[in-house]
Amino acid sequence: MKLSDNGILRCGEMMAYYDISECYILRPNAMKIWNIMRTYFDAVLEKAEVDENYFPLFVSASVLEKEKDHVQGCMGYKSCKWIKSHRDLPLELNQWNNVVRWESREFLWQEGHTAHATEEEADKEVLEVLDHYRHLYEEYLVVPVVKGMKSENEKFAGARYTTSVEAFIPETGRGIQGATSHCLGTKFAKMFDIEFTNKEGKNELVWQKEKNLETFVLAHEIMTHGDDKGLVNPPKVAPIQVIVIPVPFKDADTKEISKACSAVKDALREAGIRAKEDLSDNYSPKWKYSHWEIKGVPLRIEIGPRDLAKKQVRTVRRDNGVKADVPRVGLVEHVKELLGKIQQNMFDVAKQKRDDACVVVKTWDEFVEALGQKKLILAPWSDEEEVEMDVKRRTKDEVGAAKTLCSPFDQPEIPEGTLCFASGKLAKKWTYWGKSY
Template sequence: MAGGKGDKPANANKSNAAANPSKGRKKETGLGLTNTKDGNFGEWYSEVVTNGEMIEYYNISGCYILRPWAMSIWEIMQVNIHAEIKKMKIKTCYFPLFVSNNVLQKEKDHIQGFAPEVAWVTRSGDSELEIPIAIRPTSETVMYPYFSKWIRGHRDLPLKLNQWCNVVRWEFSNPTPFIRSREFLWQEGHTAFATKEEADTEVVEILELYRRLYEEYLAVPVVKGKKSEMEKFAGGLYTTSVEAFIPHSGRGVQGATSHCLGQNFAKMFEIKFEDEKGEKAMVWQNSWAYSTRTIGVMVMVHGDDKGLVLPPKVAGVQVIVIHLPYSDADVDALVNASLETVKALCDVGIRAEADLRENYKPGWKYAHWEMKGVPLRIEIGPRDIAKNQVCVARRDNGKKIDIPMDDLVDKVKGLLDDVQQNMFEVAKQKRDACVQVIKTWDEFIVALAQKKLILAPWCDEEEVEKDVKTKTKGETGAAKTLCSPFEQPELPKGTLCFASGKPAKKWTYWGRSY
């Protein structure tokens, strides 16, 4: 992946820091990043996810250890999304990790799209397997032979299943933690309906759920739209997605997808049902998923030169309490005040902790928790106790405010809401500033060089898209369609495609992507 950071030894950042001890480091703490977000985005990102204790590099390229700080974010998203999925009467299941070669090959168009990334098990101990077994890159071919067994009549429909699992895709491009890894965690839904109308309705409902995940939880603005025929899910009828954009790298990110599979898989796996008239019919199917890529997008959008900046809704720790044991201070009183503050917050559901470690000074703790992106820091010193107050610092903008203890809970709740909303608004302003509307090829090339998110009139022809990719291919990757937004700007009569000069049919976002 051009523009991102690939694998490297786990101690690489430490060696960089040793070579440049003053670069980016805070003298009083020894903490800090050796790269800036503006200076070297790929190196900065790698440092943030490691120094922020989200991942650890593993000894197999493209695989990463997800540390508790990252898993807490994933778990919070999982709990909230799972609750929404349950409301839609979708049942939880689990299918095996392995899939036989004959089943995988059954849907030719589908497997052709994944073939380069499929990992195979070929040995058991010292013995060669007679027939290699694939590790799932996605679960359509794993699940659908059993859909055909379970669906017989219209009363068996809709069949709506979801599983939380891992998948393996043996990426050949530079792997990047969360964004492109060879094994990742995800949620994948698979559903079957009697009619296309039902399937179409669910596609839109799921995509809106994913928009909410990004915008309301991760504070990341996204565009809902439809993928081109060239970029759609292999073997599907059409693909919709939520697309994010990373201003610092000038790249789009496919945030999550909701596919209408049509009847293609139903025909291949003979998923038929008897309708109310007693006639045989094929089901209409959907599949949809989001993955731990969401965490990487969040880091890229919000992180700064101090490290992570976590939206309160997904932060495993929303408030960190740090006492200030100045000379002659009553340390026991400070510790007790810290613990009482944490309890008051936790009692109302706020995720709060106290850092009571005695072997680190307050300045070090400030830098440490800023690196980890905790939304609010509460400082309690002798003067605060005397005034029956606390001092609260925001991670998103660094502002500080004194809060009376009597108002603690309500004020902290309000601040967390303010941080969440401000992070989204700032991210949206930065994303919107990168959008460039163009109408000609020359304008397109200029905007692409400026790392813009390009909105252009397009004739919607696959050969034209292929030609654009060919003409823009370079060291940093080729430009391609990201999506055609559902909310289409007005397309004046006579508007021509920026690339072909033919009549334009729609507005489409273009750019380089991860």
């Protein structure tokens, strides 16, 4: 059994409903995770000497008319107006802001725009950024993803091409598009007359790139790791990494136990570990265990009278429930090591689940059967838009509409003569398919 994802969000104090549809309040637990990710990505941007800006949410009607096929926003075209010569390139800007999809939803996101002198520079930047997104997903959120290219039908409207990191939720059998990195080519440069003078004194159009990460990433983490007890936060992004709880008996010296809990908490915090103690006296230890499990705290430390006498503590892992008695001497280093093991184990478990749900098919019948079994499907494809749309139409009434998720950069070999599973034409690439959110 697994607690519903909405239930986890509410009980884990990640979000609260608002009185406007598709607008939500992000509570401190959610914002802390988002800000930890932001801190990582800001460090990446700082190292790359990318400047931070803030641009208005609104764009003019004239710009909307020009960008009716793809609303790039004012950041993309306004910033590029600052470019005059090759000495102004590359121009790399970033902002963290809220976005409104009118009459749909509001969310927070990270938005970056760059302008380059050449196609090669833009292409290189697209892939470098995508790898940073992969690192964020796999090393921080421990959500396994596939890096790949979106199909022409699924790419960002107006982009030359779109790359993405794709996650998959085995329990629901659905893929989730993660962060994206787009090459916009010179389309918008032509639209807004964004030129630069090259080294030879001739005018050229800039090559643009856009990258995005939004707060839906929090849902990826919750759907990947949540269980029937609530949230399961990876240590790297957990707002609280360790909760210390006193477990007094009737005749025990509660004051000494509480003092020991505070000492452990202080030692952990001094070492840079996000630790907290729960010394409230109006709830039982069992209630506290459940409360902090719902919130997804990776590690619980219990201290009772026996632990006090033996100069030890009891650790309880959130990811697998394993308990251990650990000496107070060397506890800080032990906790650091244990948090690292929890982080790695969570990724290994999630990746194994994802890999177990992935199947390779080569025929239409195999495809439909796998789709009905909620699988992530890798299939040879002719890379034609009409075939992709036909697959969506044919599967809609049978087992639910399927779509391309991405064509992985790490392409398996396609033996000569391999046919597309859907059209029977020669296959050009391997592509992941499935239902999606």
